[in-house]
Amino acid sequence: MKSFKNVLxxxxxxxxxxxxxxxxxxxxDRAGQAGVTELLINPWARSSGWGGINISxxxxxxxxxxxxxxxxxxxxxxxxxxxxxxxxxxxxNLNAAGFVQKLGEASSLGISIMAMDFGDIQKTTVDQPEGGxxxxxxxxxxxxxxxxKAFSQSIxxxxxxxxxxxxxxxxxxxxxxxxxxxxxxxxWNEAKxxxxxxxxxxxIGSPMKFTGDGLSFRGDxxxxxxxxxxxxxxxxxxxxxxxxxxxxxxxxxxxxxxKLTWAFAFYSNSFTNDQYGLxxxxxxxxxxxxxGGYTYEKKITKAEETMTASKGxxxxxxxxxxxxxxxxxxxxxxxxxxxxxxxDGTHSFGIRFTL
Numbered sequence: 001m002k003s004f005k006n007v008l009x010x011x012x013x014x015x016x017x018x019x020x021x022x023x024x025x026x027x028x029d030r031a032g033q034a035g036v037t038e039l040l041i042n043p044w045a046r047s048s049g050w051g052g053i054n055i056s057x058x059x060x061x062x063x064x065x066x067x068x069x070x071x072x073x074x075x076x077x078x079x080x081x082x083x084x085x086x087x088x089x090x091x092x093n094l095n096a097a098g099f100v101q102k103l104g105e106a107s108s109l110g111i112s113i114m115a116m117d118f119g120d121i122q123k124t125t126v127d128q129p130e131g132g133x134x135x136x137x138x139x140x141x142x143x144x145x146x147x148x149k150a151f152s153q154s155i156x157x158x159x160x161x162x163x164x165x166x167x168x169x170x171x172x173x174x175x176x177x178x179x180x181x182x183x184x185x186x187x188w189n190e191a192k193x194x195x196x197x198x199x200x201x202x203x204i205g206s207p208m209k210f211t212g213d214g215l216s217f218r219g220d221x222x223x224x225x226x227x228x229x230x231x232x233x234x235x236x237x238x239x240x241x242x243x244x245x246x247x248x249x250x251x252x253x254x255x256x257x258x259k260l261t262w263a264f265a266f267y268s269n270s271f272t273n274d275q276y277g278l279x280x281x282x283x284x285x286x287x288x289x290x291x292g293g294y295t296y297e298k299k300i301t302k303a304e305e306t307m308t309a310s311k312g313x314x315x316x317x318x319x320x321x322x323x324x325x326x327x328x329x330x331x332x333x334x335x336x337x338x339x340x341x342x343x344d345g346t347h348s349f350g351i352r353f354t355l
Contacts, residue, residue: 034271035238036164036175038140039203042066043096043114045082045350049316049336050279050293053265055247056183056198061098061352064112064146067200067245068158069183071108071148074100075328075354082334082350086116087309087343093117100146107149108158116140123169136169148181154193156183162205164240170214177205177240194251201244207237244268257285263293272307273297279314286330289318303341311339316348323355330354 042052044062055067061080063070077100084094098112116138123133142165148158160179165172181200185193216232247265254260260282267275279293292315299305300312316336323329332352337345 033239034241035173035208036142036166036203037241038094038114038116039142039162039164039177040241040243040269041086041094043082043084043094043348044080044098045084045316045334045336045348046318046332046352048338048346048348049314049318049334050263050281050291051265051277051295051312051314051338053247053277053279053293053295054249054263054281055200055245055265056196057247057249057261057263058198060354061100061110061112063148063158064098064100064110064144064160067181067183067198067247068110068146068148068160068179069156069181069198069200071100071110071146071158072102072106072150072156074102074108076102077353077355079353079355080350081352082348084346084348086346087340088345088347089343091119106151107147110144110146110148112144112146114142114144139165139167141165154185156185157181164205164208166208166210168214171210171212173208173210175206175208175240177203179203192251192253194253196249196251197247199244199246201242203240203242205240207239209237210235239271241272242270259283273299287320287322291316291318306341309340309342311341313339320352320354328354 042048042065044065047054047058047062047066052066058066058070059073060078080098082096086092086094094114094116096112096114098110100108100110102108118138120135120137122131122135124131142162144160144162146158146160148156150156158181162177164175164177179200179202181198183196183198186195215235216230218228219231245265245267247263249261249263252260260280263279265277275295275297277293277295279291281289281291283289295312297308300308314336316334318332318334320330320332323331334350336348339345
């Protein structure tokens with residue numbers, strides 16, 4: 001009976017993936033037609049170390065980005081902060097903070113914030129292309145609230161609601177989106193939950209549109225007159241970068257204190273190429289782990305034709321220090337590096353508190 005249930009769940013996951021892939025399948029011809037593309041950037045240091053491919057085994061705060069269904073695995077409380085130097089050399093920074101709290105035996109609640117810092121940009125006009133008009137600072141800010149629950153010892157699910165804002169000088173766009181995810185945990189025998197599957201639907205929401213005084217200007221009326229009039233330009237709506245991701249992972253226990261985890265993920269993007277990721281992580285107890293991965297998409301190896309700044313390779317390391325004599329309480333430090341084509345890579349530094 002249990003074997004039949006396992007097969008049924010796996011089949012349902014595969015069918016759901018095929019259906020959503022047909023409706024949201026990657027299309028390179030639509031690249032650049034979506035907005036809020038920062039939703040595709042993994043702001044967390046631990047999971048980005050192997051390309052964000054751990055869709056089936058994401059846990060804690062970082063599960064809110066990868067697959068919210070992994071939140072119920074949080075023991076009690078987890079707090080995480082990450083600073084990312086995005087495409088080093090571009091002077092773009094990302095800051096992320098998250099909090100997950102266990103609610104009862106089966107559910108968890110989480111909140112996360114991600115903000116992009118572009119620095120100060122000098123104002124210019126057609127008449128004054130050299131500037132001298134002051135500076136402005138673009139603001140990209142997203143806040144998420146997540147809820148997830150364990151429906152059984154094998155099936156976990158959750159949903160995330162996101163408020164999205166982008167603004168520059170006198171122009172702003174706001175919107176909302178949601179993610180939903182499922183994880184299925186099984187194993188080859190009763191003692192091992194070492195085989196995992198996951199699927200998540202991300203960035204589903206209403207189109208956004210820029211509005212504000214920055215889209216208007218003072219100009220001459222269409223007929224001869226002695227006055228100026230304010231002319232307002234209308235901004236076209238843009239879609240969110242929705243996607244479907246499916247993943248699988250397998251934990252290989254080398255010895256009592258040593259574990260090797262293999263993971264695979266497929267991303268079906270609505271507005272750009274589909275992506276395939278493969279990675280591995282080695283961990284020693286709960287104290288040390290090192291990971292690496294490769295994410296492939298069409299033409300990624302051709303610098304003249306690629307549609308991404310990434311080269312696909314990524315790597316990372318984590319160190320966890322126990323807090324006192326109590327079990328399952330740690331202070332963690334994470335670092336990841338993602339290779340890029342035209343910049344000096346992307347570096348992420350993070351700290352975690354598991355309480």
